Amino acid sequence: MTDSTGTTGSLLLRIDDLHVEIAGRDRTVHALDGVSLDLAPGEALGIVGESGCGKTMTALSVLGLLPGGGRITGGSIDFGGTDLATATEPVLRGVRGNSIGMVFQDPLTSLNPTMTIGAQVAEPLLLHKGLGKAEAWQRAEEMLRLVGLPTPGERLRNYPHQLSGGMRQRVAIAMALICEPELLIADEPTTALDVTTQAQILELIDDLRSRLGMAMILVTHDLGVIARRVDRVAVMYAGRTVERAGVRALFAAPRHRYTQALFAALPERAADESQPLATIPGLPPSLVTRPAGCRFAPRCGFATAECREAEPELSEVVLPPPTASRNGDSAPAPGPRTAPHGPATGDMPEGRAGAARRDAHAFACFHPVDPAVDPVAEVVPAAPATPPSRADETLLELTDVTKDYPLHSNPFALRGRAAAAVVSAVAGVSLVVRRGETFGIVGESGCGKSTLGRLVVGMEEPTRGTVRFADRDIAALDRRALRAHRREVQLMFQDSYASMDPRMRVGAILREPLVIQGIGDRAAQNARIARLLDDVGLDRGAVDRYPHEFSGGQRQRLGLARALALSPSLVVADEPVSALDVSVQAQILNLMRDLQREKGLAYLFISHDLAVVRHLADTVGVMYLGKLVETGPAASVFDAPLHPYTRGLLDTAEQPDPAAEVAGAPLGGETPSAADPPSGCRFRTRCPAAQEICARIEPASTEPAAPGHRVACHFPLVAAAGR
Known part of the structure; x- marks a missing residue:
């Protein structure tokens, strides 16, 4: 076998010039257009890019699981010497789950809801x-014990809906690894998981890879996940590989303008x-037709006429001899590199040339990023935005708010009958916005977090305490006053698609709150809808389309437009960017800040993404098991956390830098049940x-x-530092 450089070598997987088409009723999508990748035994390859760029399609092609x-x-x-592109279905069935395991993005939909966990994990055997x-x-x-599932003997008889998201992901990993495959394909295995569960899942995969000697393909849009978990990275755009390099080389000096x-x-x-x-700017191109020239040129600020007329080939720059690193790839050497036009192997002996070119930095760009400049x-x-103006007037005040849910031993118990126990979802939270x-x-x-948001909106009533908005106790409002609230x-x-009726057009979706509140006649409503679409950066023609016809980022813009339809003073944003690509996420965050500046909005922004919260929030509250354990100005909380839980969250979060040192010990252990929280400090x-x-x-x-930076801890970190 020869590797992708043409040099004899030992490769586990080689994808060469792969083309995939998806035929629809009236069009054909060219999903992959000449993708070439390779993977050595025991190696980890990351595939990154925006949604629709071909990451998942590449992974599904390996297993012959293409859509209809x-x-x-x-x-x-x-x-392993078998061409899976032309293999028959019996051959592919022998490979799936046996030689190649796959962890899918959504474990709930990839698990059979009618089968027990034990039956599903044992099935491949x-x-x-x-x-x-x-x-x-x-x-x-x-295997369930190996993947860290608590009480595995009991879990064998559970069904998927009885497990948490992190537990279901562990079950999916157990199913993929039960036959000890040579290759594991993990497609967005940590999307929408909180930072601690994400870290546990990634550490688990790393540990099992080491024990079983597996190779891995990790598909994700999260650059922080890629940074410390793979050896090499392939960046995909519009069905093609546009850059490929060792992980440290890529993060230190990206060469393609898209990666930049x-x-x-x-x-x-x-x-x-x-x-x-x-x-x-803009969107990835439609793959119904093959675009002329560089596919990124319409969105690239450095594109020239050459970029729009000719398509650049993936060329290689051979790096200097590698230096040792944590991930085993080569770190980039300082100074200029070989010109990007054509591969260069010099006079290396044949045996060394193959190794060097597998470590080469390849990219398809006529005007690559200069490695001597800061790419970001x-x-x-260039100029910082004007910060939104803020008033000292209190808009929202929560005082000792508690929300308990009854937990009946009999799910069919009559309403009003005493519950066997309660779930302490929110416990004595006080804050001011x-x-x-x-x-x-x-x-x-x-x-x-989400329960707190529902209490603020008025979808839930607190068990104890008060929620005051504009100096009104919302629990004491009558029906008419609550509608005004x-x-x-x-x-x-969080899920903009699930929150919209798929049978309604966008115009009807945005009109609905106006009709319910009795605001304006049809002409006034149409004008209001048009202004909303302008505000969120969507074409006015969107009113005639259905939610499924929009991308994830566009649907999130529609969700924001609907939230703004009634000109609110406060928007409770529950994980609004958790599953979006980094580029779309940036657009939504900028849009939210622009609208805040123009309309004086306040946001209660709920998220598990610490970097996003740091960028957007003025004040931060850290919650643990229903308690608000730390609050304060965002810069103070993130730069000098006082609570050990906050410090643990920050140390656990994945950093988009392979060379970053871990500041402290990441969070470990399992969160106790809210039905039986620990006495005293719940984090103890x-x-x-x-x-x-x-x-x-x-x-x-x-x-x-410092004034305004509060913590609920017997031994805050500032005191520990002073001893």
Whole structure:
């Protein structure tokens, strides 16, 4: 076998000039157009890019799992001497789940809701290894224990809906690895997971790869996940590979303008929180027809006539001899590099040339980024934006708000009958949001963030405490007053697509709140809808289209437009950018800030993405198991956290920098059940500094460091640093 450089070598997988088409009723989409990748045994390859660029299609092609109408029209997929591109279905069935395992993006939809966990994990052993049921179930229990699922013997008899998102992802990993495959393909395995669950899943995959000696293809749009988890990276755009390099070389000096733009859009790369994020204008091209010239040229600020007329080839720059690194790839050497026009191997002996060219930095760009300049500083907005004006007037005030949900042992118990226990979703939360302010709420899944948002909107009533908006207790409002309140406070949902009726056109979706509130006649409503579409940057012709006809970023813009339809004073944004590409995320964040500046909006911004919250929020509240454990100015909370939980979240978050040093110990352990929270400090069971007092007495909220920066901890970090 020869590798992609033409040099004899030992490769596990080689994809060569792969073309995939998807035939529809009236059009054919050229999903992949000449993709070439290779993978050595035990190596980890990351594939990154925006949605629709071909990442998942490449992964599905390897396993022959193309969508309806999809077919491979050219190229080869060599896996262990077998061309999977032309293999028959029986051959592919023998490979899937056996030699190649796959972890899909959404574990809930990839698991069979009618089968127990044990039956699903054991199934590959019954199909591929010929084991008996008893032995297969025993092996399944061992694998669930290996992936860190608590009480695996009990989980075998559970169904998918009985597990949390992180547990379901562990089950999906167990299914993919039960036959000890040579290659694991992980397609967005941590999308929408909180930082601690994400870190646990990624560490688990790394550990199992090391134990089993597997190779891995990691498909993701999260550059932070890629930075410290793979050896090499392939950047895809519009069905083609536009850049390929070792992970450290790519992050230190990206050469393609598209890669440069992706890095510049990261919130972590913003020089100042008041500065707008760099965005990529326009959208990826339609793949119904093959675009002329460089496919990124219409969105590239450096494109010339040459870029629009001719398509650049993927050429290589051979790097200097590699230096040792954590990931095993070569770190870029300082100084200029070989010109990008054509590969160069020099006079290397044949055996060395192959190794050098596998470590080469390849890119398809006529005007690549100069490695001597800062690639982000070259494209970010030069002047900082004017910060939104904020008033001192209190808009929203929560005082000791508690929300308990009854937990009946009998799910059919009559209403009013005493519950066996309660789930403590929100426990004594107090906070203040001022007009024009962005208050960010962060924390792990299940900590009560979304419940808090529903309490503010009025979708839930607090068990105890008060929620006051514009100096009115919303729990005491009658029906008419509550309807008026809902004009002032709007909710922006996490899943914009699921929150819209797929049978309604956009015009009807945006008109609906106006009709319910009795605002204006039809002409006035039409004018209002047109202004809303202008505000969120969508064409007015969108009114005649259905939600499924829009991209994820466009649907999120529609969700924001609907939230603004009634001219609210406060928007509760619940994970509004959690599943968006970094480029689309930057557009939505800039749009939210622009609208805040123009309309004086306040945001209650709920997210588990710490970098996004730091960029957008003025004030941050950190929640853990229903408690607000730390609040303060965003810069103060992120730069000098006082609570061990906050410090753990920051240390656990994936950084988009392969060379970054881990500042401290990431969070470990499992979050206790909200139905039986620990006594005293709820974080004490996971806190490295916990002492006897933490179990007896709940810590009060104090200001040990600076006015306005509050923490509920017996041993805040500022005190520990001073001893």
